[in-house]
Amino acid sequence: MSGFSEKTSFAKAPETVAKTGISVMIKAVPQGSFFIFDIRHLELSIKHLLMPSAVNHDATVLRRIFQMSIPNNRLLSALDSGSFRKLHSKLETVPLEFGKDIYQPGEISTFVYFPESGIISLLSSVETDSTLEVGIVGNEGMVGIGVFLGVEKANNHALVQGEGTAFRMRSADLQAAVENDNQLRRVINLYVHSLITQISQTAACNRYHDIESRLARWLLMTQDRMRSDEFRITQEFLSNMLGVRREAVSKAAAGLQSNRLISYSRGNLSILNRKDLEKTACRCYRVIKKDYDDFLKESAF
Amino acid sequence: MSGFSEKTSFAKAPETVAKTGISVMIKAVPQGSFFIFDIRHLELSIKHLLMPSAVNHDATVLRRIFQMSIPNNRLLSALDSGSFRKLHSKLETVPLEFGKDIYQPGEISTFVYFPESGIISLLSSVETDSTLEVGIVGNEGMVGIGVFLGVEKANNHALVQGEGTAFRMRSADLQAAVENDNQLRRVINLYVHSLITQISQTAACNRYHDIESRLARWLLMTQDRMRSDEFRITQEFLSNMLGVRREAVSKAAAGLQSNRLISYSRGNLSILNRKDLEKTACRCYRVIKKDYDDFLKESAF
DNA sequence: CATCGTATGTGCGATACCGCACATATTAAG
DNA sequence: CTTAATATGTGCGGTATCGCACATACGATG
Numbered sequence: 001m002s003g004f005s006e007k008t009s010f011a012k013a014p015e016t017v018a019k020t021g022i023s024v025m026i027k028a029v030p031q032g033s034f035f036i037f038d039i040r041h042l043e044l045s046i047k048h049l050l051m052p053s054a055v056n057h058d059a060t061v062l063r064r065i066f067q068m069s070i071p072n073n074r075l076l077s078a079l080d081s082g083s084f085r086k087l088h089s090k091l092e093t094v095p096l097e098f099g100k101d102i103y104q105p106g107e108i109s110t111f112v113y114f115p116e117s118g119i120i121s122l123l124s125s126v127e128t129d130s131t132l133e134v135g136i137v138g139n140e141g142m143v144g145i146g147v148f149l150g151v152e153k154a155n156n157h158a159l160v161q162g163e164g165t166a167f168r169m170r171s172a173d174l175q176a177a178v179e180n181d182n183q184l185r186r187v188i189n190l191y192v193h194s195l196i197t198q199i200s201q202t203a204a205c206n207r208y209h210d211i212e213s214r215l216a217r218w219l220l221m222t223q224d225r226m227r228s229d230e231f232r233i234t235q236e237f238l239s240n241m242l243g244v245r246r247e248a249v250s251k252a253a254a255g256l257q258s259n260r261l262i263s264y265s266r267g268n269l270s271i272l273n274r275k276d277l278e279k280t281a282c283r284c285y286r287v288i289k290k291d292y293d294d295f296l297k298e299s300a301f
Numbered sequence: 302m303s304g305f306s307e308k309t310s311f312a313k314a315p316e317t318v319a320k321t322g323i324s325v326m327i328k329a330v331p332q333g334s335f336f337i338f339d340i341r342h343l344e345l346s347i348k349h350l351l352m353p354s355a356v357n358h359d360a361t362v363l364r365r366i367f368q369m370s371i372p373n374n375r376l377l378s379a380l381d382s383g384s385f386r387k388l389h390s391k392l393e394t395v396p397l398e399f400g401k402d403i404y405q406p407g408e409i410s411t412f413v414y415f416p417e418s419g420i421i422s423l424l425s426s427v428e429t430d431s432t433l434e435v436g437i438v439g440n441e442g443m444v445g446i447g448v449f450l451g452v453e454k455a456n457n458h459a460l461v462q463g464e465g466t467a468f469r470m471r472s473a474d475l476q477a478a479v480e481n482d483n484q485l486r487r488v489i490n491l492y493v494h495s496l497i498t499q500i501s502q503t504a505a506c507n508r509y510h511d512i513e514s515r516l517a518r519w520l521l522m523t524q525d526r527m528r529s530d531e532f533r534i535t536q537e538f539l540s541n542m543l544g545v546r547r548e549a550v551s552k553a554a555a556g557l558q559s560n561r562l563i564s565y566s567r568g569n570l571s572i573l574n575r576k577d578l579e580k581t582a583c584r585c586y587r588v589i590k591k592d593y594d595d596f597l598k599e600s601a602f
Numbered sequence: 603c604a605t606c607g608t609a610t611g612t613g614c615g616a617t618a619c620c621g622c623a624c625a626t627a628t629t630a631a632g
Numbered sequence: 633c634t635t636a637a638t639a640t641g642t643g644c645g646g647t648a649t650c651g652c653a654c655a656t657a658c659g660a661t662g
Binding site: 127132134193197201206208209 | 592
C-alpha cells in the first residue's frame with residue numbers, strides 16, 4: 001500500500017507495507033525483519049516499531065509516512081488505501097482547541113471533522129441556557145454527520161471538550177466523496193448507527209441514573225477517548241454536560257473522591273481507580289462501550 | 302383539498318398521474334380537467350374523490366391506482382414513480398397491531414417498516430424494567446434505520462403504539478434497493494437526520510421539563526401522527542413512554558383535564574383544546590415539529 | 603503585593619418526583 | 633352474579649435535585 005515509494009533514504013526503511021485484514025505488515029528489507037501490528041493499537045505499535053533496538057533509521061520520517069498512510073481516526077483508517085488516497089488531498093489537519101465551537105445550531109456546516117485525538121461533545125439544549133450532552137465523539141468518529149446525511153445546517157451544538165487535532169474536510173468534498181465511494185459510505189453509516197445508539201442510551205441514562213453514576217460514566221467515556229488518566233475540566237463545564245447544577249457536580253465529584261476513585265482539585269482531574277469507577281458507573285457505560293467496540297470490529301475489514 | 306369539484310365526473314379513470322413538487326396532478330382526459338392536491342392530505346382527498354356523487358366508475362380500480370402510485374408514507378411518496386415502481390414488488394401491506402413488538406433489542410431485523418398510519422415508538426431502556434421513549438415514527442418515517450445503515454441487529458425496542466398499517470419489506474431487499482437507488486438513499490438519509498434531531502431534543506426535554514409538559518408534548522406528537530383527536534392509551538403505557546411512575550401520569554393527566562385541555566377516562570383520551578395544549582407543552586414540541594416539517598419540505602421534490 | 607475575576611465548597615429551604623400502600627372503578631371470565 | 637384481573641385515583645413520607653446565597657480559594661494581571 002501507499003506512499004512507501006518515497007525515495008527517502010530508507011536504506012533501512014520498510015520496503016513494503018501491506019494491509020492484510022485488520023493488521024498492517026511492514027517489511028524492512030535490510031534487516032529482513034518485519035512487524036505486524038493491529039491498527040487499533042497504532043500508537044502503541046509505532047512506539048514499539050521505533051524502538052532503537054528494533055529499527056535504526058529516521059524515526060520522524062517513518063512516523064510521518066505512517067500518519068499519512070494510516071490516519072489515527074477509525075473511520076479513515078478503515079478505508080483501504082485507494083479510498084483513503086482519494087480523500088487525502090481534501091483533508092487538512094487542524095487543532096482542536098478547548099472550548100471552541102465546531103458547530104452552532106442553525107449554522108451552515110462548512111467543514112466536517114475527523115478527530116485524531118481530543119474530544120468533541122454534541123449538545124442539545126432547551127431555551128438556550130440549559131444544555132445537555134447527548135453524544136461524545138473521539139477518534140472513533142466524525143463530527144458533521146448532518147452533512148453526510150445531506151443537511152446543510154447543523155442541528156445541534158458541537159463543542160471541543162478535550163484538546164487534540166482533527167482532519168477536516170470541506171462539506172462539499174465529503175458529499176462528493178460519499179457519492180462515489182461505497183466503502184466510505186458504509187463505514188460512516190455504521191458510525192451513524194453507533195451514534196444513534198449512544199444518544200438513545202444516554203437519554204435513558206440521564207433519565208434514570210443519579211448524578212454520581214452519570215459522572216462516573218462520563219469520566220470513563222472521556223478517558224477512553226483521551227487515552228489519558230488526567231484531564232483538566234471545570235465543574236461548570238461538567239454541569240453543562242450532565243445537565244445539572246454546578247453545585248451538584250461539586251457534590252458528586254466529592255463523593256467519587258472520598259472513595260479514592262478520582263482526585264479532583266481545581267480543574268485537575270485524574271482517575272485513580274478505573275476498575276471501581278466502572279462499578280460506580282451505571283451499566284450504561286458498558287452498554288455504550290459494547291456497541292462502540294462492535295462498531296469498531298465491524299468497520300475494520 | 303383544492304380543485305376537487307363535485308360536478309366533475311370521472312367517466313374513466315385518470316389516465317396519467319404526474320407528480321409535481323409536493324402536489325400530485327391527476328389528469329382525467331375525457332373531461333379535460335385535472336385536480337391538484339397536496340399529498341399531505343392524501344387520505345382525505347381519496348375519500349373525497351371516491352364519493353359516489355363525484356365518481357361513477359369503478360372505485361376500486363381508481364383506489365388501486367392511487368395506492369400504487371402514491372403510497373401514504375412520506376418516504377415512499379417522495380420517490381419518483383420509477384424509483385417507487387422498482388420497490389413496489391418488494392412491499393407488502395401489514396397491519397400494525399397495538400402493543401406488538403416490531404423489534405426487540407439484539408434481535409435480527411428481518412423486515413423494515415414504512416407506516417401508512419398508526420404509530421411506532423422507539424424505546425431505550427436501562428436494566429430491562431425502566432424504559433423511555435426516545436423517538437416516535439409515523440407515516441413520515443420508517444422503522445429499521447439500523448438495516449438501512451448496514452446493521453443486522455436492532456439496537457432498541459420498537460413497539461406499536463397506535464394501530465394502523467404499514468408497508469414492510471425484507472431487510473435484504475431494502476439494502477439492495479438502497480445500494481442502487483440514490484434517490485431512496487437521499488430520502489432516508491434525510492429522515493435519519495430528522496430522527497437524530499428528534500432523539501436529541503427529546504433527551505434534553507426529558508431532562509429539563511416536568512411531567513405535565515412532557516405529557517402534553519407527547520399527546521401533540523401522537524395526534525400529529527394519528528390524525529385523530531381521540532385514542533386509547535393506558536397510564537401504564539404512558540409511564541413507560543415518559544419514563545415516570547404510573548401515578549405521576551395520573552396526576553399529570555388530571556392536571557391537563559382540570560384545564561379542559563383533554564378528557565381522559567379509563568383509557569379513552571381525547572384532545573379538547575389543542576391550542577392551549579401547545580402552550581402547556583414545552584417549546585420542544587415546536588422545535589421537533591419544525592425540524593420534522595423542514596424534513597418533509599426537503600424530501601419532497 | 604494588591605486586586606480582580608474565575609473556580610470551588612457548603613449550607614438550607616423548596617420542590618419534583620419516587621416508592622409504597624391502599625382504595626376504588628371497570629372489564630373479563632367463570 | 634361472583635370473582636379475578638386490570639386500570640385508575642390518592643395520600644404520605646423519603647430522596648434527589650434545584651435555586652439561591654455566600655464564603656473561600658486560586659490564578660492572572662498590573
